[in-house]
Amino acid sequence: MKKLINDPRAVVSESLQGLAAAHSDVVTVHADPDFIVRAGGPRSGKVALVSGGGSGHEPLHGGFVGEGMLDAAVPGPVFTSPTPDPIVAATLAVDGGAGVLHIVKNYTGDVLNFETAAELAEAEGATVRSVVIDDDVAVKDSLYTAGRRGVAGTVLVEKIAGAAAERGDDLDSVAAIATRVNAQARSMGVALTPSTVPHAGEPSFTLADDEVEIGIGIHGEPGRERIPLEPADAIVDRLLAPILEDLPFESGDRVLLFVNGMGGTPQIELYIVFRRAAEVLRERGIEVARSLVGNYVTSLEMQGVSITLLKLDDEFVELWDAPVNTIALRWGR
Amino acid sequence: MGLDSRWAEAWVRESARVIAEHRTELIALDREIGDGDHGENMDRGFSAVVAKLDGAESATPGDVLKLAATTLISTVGGASGPLFGTAYLKAAGAVTGTQELDGAALVALLTAARDGIVLRGKAEQGDKTMIDAWSPAVDAASAAQTDGASEAAILEAAAAAAESGAEATEPLVARKGRASYLGDRAIGHRDPGAQSSALLLRAAARTAAEAAS
Numbered sequence: 073m074k075k076l077i078n079d080p081r082a083v084v085s086e087s088l089q090g091l092a093a094a095h096s097d098v099v100t101v102h103a104d105p106d107f108i109v110r111a112g113g114p115r116s117g118k119v120a121l122v123s124g125g126g127s128g129h130e131p132l133h134g135g136f137v138g139e140g141m142l143d144a145a146v147p148g149p150v151f152t153s154p155t156p157d158p159i160v161a162a163t164l165a166v167d168g169g170a171g172v173l174h175i176v177k178n179y180t181g182d183v184l185n186f187e188t189a190a191e192l193a194e195a196e197g198a199t200v201r202s203v204v205i206d207d208d209v210a211v212k213d214s215l216y217t218a219g220r221r222g223v224a225g226t227v228l229v230e231k232i233a234g235a236a237a238e239r240g241d242d243l244d245s246v247a248a249i250a251t252r253v254n255a256q257a258r259s260m261g262v263a264l265t266p267s268t269v270p271h272a273g274e275p276s277f278t279l280a281d282d283e284v285e286i287g288i289g290i291h292g293e294p295g296r297e298r299i300p301l302e303p304a305d306a307i308v309d310r311l312l313a314p315i316l317e318d319l320p321f322e323s324g325d326r327v328l329l330f331v332n333g334m335g336g337t338p339q340i341e342l343y344i345v346f347r348r349a350a351e352v353l354r355e356r357g358i359e360v361a362r363s364l365v366g367n368y369v370t371s372l373e374m375q376g377v378s379i380t381l382l383k384l385d386d387e388f389v390e391l392w393d394a395p396v397n398t399i400a401l402r403w404g405r
Numbered sequence: 406m407g408l409d410s411r412w413a414e415a416w417v418r419e420s421a422r423v424i425a426e427h428r429t430e431l432i433a434l435d436r437e438i439g440d441g442d443h444g445e446n447m448d449r450g451f452s453a454v455v456a457k458l459d460g461a462e463s464a465t466p467g468d469v470l471k472l473a474a475t476t477l478i479s480t481v482g483g484a485s486g487p488l489f490g491t492a493y494l495k496a497a498g499a500v501t502g503t504q505e506l507d508g509a510a511l512v513a514l515l516t517a518a519r520d521g522i523v524l525r526g527k528a529e530q531g532d533k534t535m536i537d538a539w540s541p542a543v544d545a546a547s548a549a550q551t552d553g554a555s556e557a558a559i560l561e562a563a564a565a566a567a568e569s570g571a572e573a574t575e576p577l578v579a580r581k582g583r584a585s586y587l588g589d590r591a592i593g594h595r596d597p598g599a600q601s602s603a604l605l606l607r608a609a610a611r612t613a614a615e616a617a618s
Contacts, residue, residue: 148482148483149442149445149446149482150442151440151441151442152440152442152445152446152482152483153482153483153484153486154482155478155479155480155481155482155486156478156479156487157479179583180484180526180581180582180583181482181483181484181485181486184484184486184487184488184525184526185482185483185486185487187487188478188487211586217579217580217581217585217586218581218582218583218585218586221586269440269441269442271445272432272436272441272442272445274436274441276436276440276441277436289586291440291583292440293439293440293583293586293587294586294587294590295586
């Protein structure tokens with residue numbers, strides 16, 4: 073293991089200290105319990121958005137705290153859900169009286185800890201709604217599994233629901249929009265290399281030099297199949313086909329195409345992926361009306377990529393284009 | 406003579422010791438079919454419980470279990486935190502106010518723990534989860550108690566059944582938790598949560614045997 077760290081157990085707290093030092097104009101970082109809130113305190117009368125989960129997926133979620141997106145992010149240990157205590161603390165810290173929406177990726181640990189936290193926060197007088205994100209089409213048989221996982225589509229939910237909260241929608245409306253974005257988004261990823269959790273010290277799985285894992289989750293959990301490495305275009309086709317047929321996305325649809333890097337894949341390759349994905353969509357008569365390319369939902373240093381399609385309507389476009397001022401997404405001001 | 410709060414405290418301390426001892430093994434099991442954090446999370450949680458015990462006065466076994474429950478919920482994280490936390494919380498609730506646990510109380514404690522995990526995690530026996538250790542343990546403890554076994558023998562039966570149950574998860578396909586994403590590839594690997602559950606129940610049996618001797 074070769075990493076730029078000090079004590080493996082201090083990785084999350086030291087990184088948060090750096091984030092606080094770098095971005096105090098946008099966020100305020102609380103330590104013990106650890107959570108990140110929008111600078112300037114709770115916004116009175118605005119629905120507050122809280123998300124969180126294991127660390128190691130940066131900039132998710134702390135990089136999306138700020139105007140027009142999240143009010144708080146709760147980072148757990150690397151690849152491990154935060155416990156209920158910091159989630160409760162963050163929820164109460166950002167509650168502006170209009171209620172709090174929890175945005176939870178569908179992983180058993182996240183769901184159980186956020187569920188417990190929501191019960192505890194409600195006992196403290198907060199009104200909490202929860203939306204569970206499950207955009208990953210790689211999980212085939214949801215009946216016999218913990219269900220589809222929440223992956224890169226989470227960013228799109230956080231941006232669009234965040235804009236809805238910023239324009240003054242009430243809690244039920246913001247929850248409904250978040251649910252609708254999740255319902256219209258589909259994702260699938262591929263890993264070329266594994267990642268190494270700092271305190272574990274060894275890669276979380278193994279792949280031969282010429283092998284890739286299709287349908288990977290954001291912690292390196294496996295997906296559909298392991299195949300020999302192919303040219304980028306062939307891999308993109310393998311990722312897109314199940315996404316397209318699942319919703320389904322059809323000729324005449326307008327979409328947001330999101331090509332997400334897993335942390336170790338350079339931008340130059342992400343654009344090669346985007347090029348092919350856009351080509352396939354054009355051939356099918358699907359209009360790419362908005363796009364996002366970059367490392368937004370990562371898996372430490374994993375080499376890999378995920379593709380997310382969101383079917384757009386006018387409201388989604390308006391909310392996507394609305395101003396946002398966070399560490400990782402910033403436009404329209 | 407039943408098992409008192411000194412036993413409960415010894416059980417929790419022994420649990421922390423064996424979890425620390427098997428930390429690397431649990432991490433390795435979890436890396437096979439999960440995300441490799443189970444040993445780390447359990448070690449962090451039980452170390453915190455021991456630190457809390459050092460500064461607390463616990464009059465009954467229920468007090469000890471409740472302290473363990475709230476500490477595990479707030480320190481373990483992942484799925485294991487709410488699951489084990491709920492187990493200890495329900496176990497504490499089943500023996501509230503009892504100074505010395507007899508066989509019937511032990512069976513009630515184990516049953517409540519198992520039911521708490523089922524309630525929170527919505528898993529069934531055979532899903533390749535910690536339930537596959539807890540359910541046979543409850544059945545074995547109950548059978549031993551019906552046969553008139555001592556407290557130590559009841560916990561010995563529970564521990565042995567949990568160990569067999571954990572081993573029996575190896576050929577299963579997972580239907581809950583992160584291992585469920587593996588499909589057939591989970592076959593041949595032991596469930597880490599079932600393994601840590603067996604370690605905890607073995608710690609209960611060992612400390613009960615020491616208390617009886």
